[in-house]
Amino acid sequence: METEPQVVRATIIFGLRTFGSVPLPVRADLEYDPADPFAVSVGYHAGGGVVRWLFGRDLLADGLLAPAGDGDVQVRPASDDSRVLVELNAPDGSAVLEAAASELADFLDRTYDEVPVGFEDRCFDFDEELAKLALRD
Structure with missing residues (x-):
């Protein structure tokens, strides 16, 4: 019997x-919902x-290995390859956060257990989502 994919959560x-100081700890709750299989919420x-x-699961995965993203979210390995940098840019300002690469990789691995790469379209109905957009005023 095949089970429905489950929401994957992690706290990292x-x-x-910050300039001239050690990084300040910031709790982040990551969530991957197979109902939106291309995205990760942090x-x-x-x-x-x-x-x-909210940003692409593939952006997070690509950023573990090499610089990725050219928009509001950029992810890249740090000079210490055990760490990953996440740069967030918004009209109000920007922030650079770092996290353990192994923790992000573990989270991603659990998302792939639920929805493997290439199978996202089986959880996502593009026609239904387009219809929702068409109904908005």
């Missing part, structure tokens, strides 16, 4: 890079709230 402590706990970013 990122380090917020909720960074900042101040009294959570700042949520």
Whole structure:
């Protein structure tokens, strides 16, 4: 009996890079929902709230190996290859965070257990999503 893919979650402590100081710890809740199989959601706990970013699962995976992304989110290996840098750019400012490459890779591996690369379209109905967009005013 085949089971439905499950939501994958992880909590990772990122380090917020600041000038002239050690990185400040920032809790991040990662989530991969097979209902949106191309994306990873990351909720960074900042101040009294959570700042949520959504970006491609492939961007996170590619960034473990080489610089990836040319938009609001860029991911790349750090000079210490056990770390990965995630740069977030928004109109209000930008941030560079670092995390253990092994923790991000473990999270990604669990997402691939649920929805292997190349099988995303089996969880995602493009026609249905386009119809939703067409109904919006």
